[in-house]
Amino acid sequence: MKNSLPFRIVLAAGAVATAMLATGCTTAHVQPWERATLADYTMRPDRDPLQNAMTEHIYFSREASSGGRGVGGSGCGCN
Amino acid sequence: MLSRKLSVLLAAGLLLGVASAPARAELACGAAFPSLAEAQLEGTLPDTKGQVVLVDFWASWCAPCKASFPALGQLHADYGARGVTILGVSEDDKAKDYAAFLKKYAPPFATVRDAAHKLAGAVKVPAMPTSVVVGRDGRVRAIFSGYHGEETEKSIRAALDQALAESPAS
Numbered sequence: 581m582k583n584s585l586p587f588r589i590v591l592a593a594g595a596v597a598t599a600m601l602a603t604g605c606t607t608a609h610v611q612p613w614e615r616a617t618l619a620d621y622t623m624r625p626d627r628d629p630l631q632n633a634m635t636e637h638i639y640f641s642r643e644a645s646s647g648g649r650g651v652g653g654s655g656c657g658c659n
Numbered sequence: 660m661l662s663r664k665l666s667v668l669l670a671a672g673l674l675l676g677v678a679s680a681p682a683r684a685e686l687a688c689g690a691a692f693p694s695l696a697e698a699q700l701e702g703t704l705p706d707t708k709g710q711v712v713l714v715d716f717w718a719s720w721c722a723p724c725k726a727s728f729p730a731l732g733q734l735h736a737d738y739g740a741r742g743v744t745i746l747g748v749s750e751d752d753k754a755k756d757y758a759a760f761l762k763k764y765a766p767p768f769a770t771v772r773d774a775a776h777k778l779a780g781a782v783k784v785p786a787m788p789t790s791v792v793v794g795r796d797g798r799v800r801a802i803f804s805g806y807h808g809e810e811t812e813k814s815i816r817a818a819l820d821q822a823l824a825e826s827p828a829s
Contacts, residue, residue, distance in 0.1 A: 612787045613750035613779040619720040 685783040692793045693781040702771035710744040711822040712793040716784045718750045719760035724788040727806040728764050735768040743819055748773050792818040
């Protein structure tokens with residue numbers, strides 16, 4: 581069965597778009613000297629102490645592991 | 660038949676995309692270091708004629724760069740009189756960040772700003788900071804990517820000693 585011309589065009593366009601999407605990131609290489617914005621304090625995920633405290637609270641409640649982060653010991657509650 | 664055509668088309672597209680990615684060939688040992696005079700650097704370049712030059716690429720936003728400055732200052736004190744010039748090349752985008760950093764840390768060696776990132780682009784700096792030891796003949800002797808404390812300082816000292824021994828001052 582022969583495919584119609586519009587179908588072929590759509591197919592080719594789809595293939596090109598897929599290839600472009602799949603390889604798009606290969607050309608976006610941030611050079612080491614261009615990372616000033618990435619190194620900015622506002623890019624840190626732990627920049628807000630209140631947000632941190634909330635996140636930790638939720639994490640410890642969910643995992644039942646109060647003090648399980650940044651505290652010495654294995655979380656056995658024996659030290 | 661259709662799926663075969665589609666596969667070929669996709670493969671060709673992927674190959675084209677990968678092939679068009681920029682090549683990243685860094686400066687290698689033995690290669691000529693790009694001309695400092697032609698790099699349009701902001702600031703006064705020191706006289707490097709007949710000197711072994713340690714070119715250090717840094718930025719005010721780079722924490723390991725800050726950590727390396729005391730060591731570079733010590734290298735300047737130890738090697739300055741022996742024919743080594745240390746040149747700090749800032750990759751700061753903003754002139755005020757560069758000026759504030761210099762005011763705070765007051766490095767004893769010469770610094771310039773590569774505002775257009777022309778020199779960094781020519782060298783293809785692999786990481787921040789990067790120190791390049793350039794011999795008296797203008798050729799690269801060693802490249803140190805990143806700063807790892809005493810280990811890096813020791814390696815730089817060894818490279819400087821070797822560069823000085825290779826081509827004694829005439």
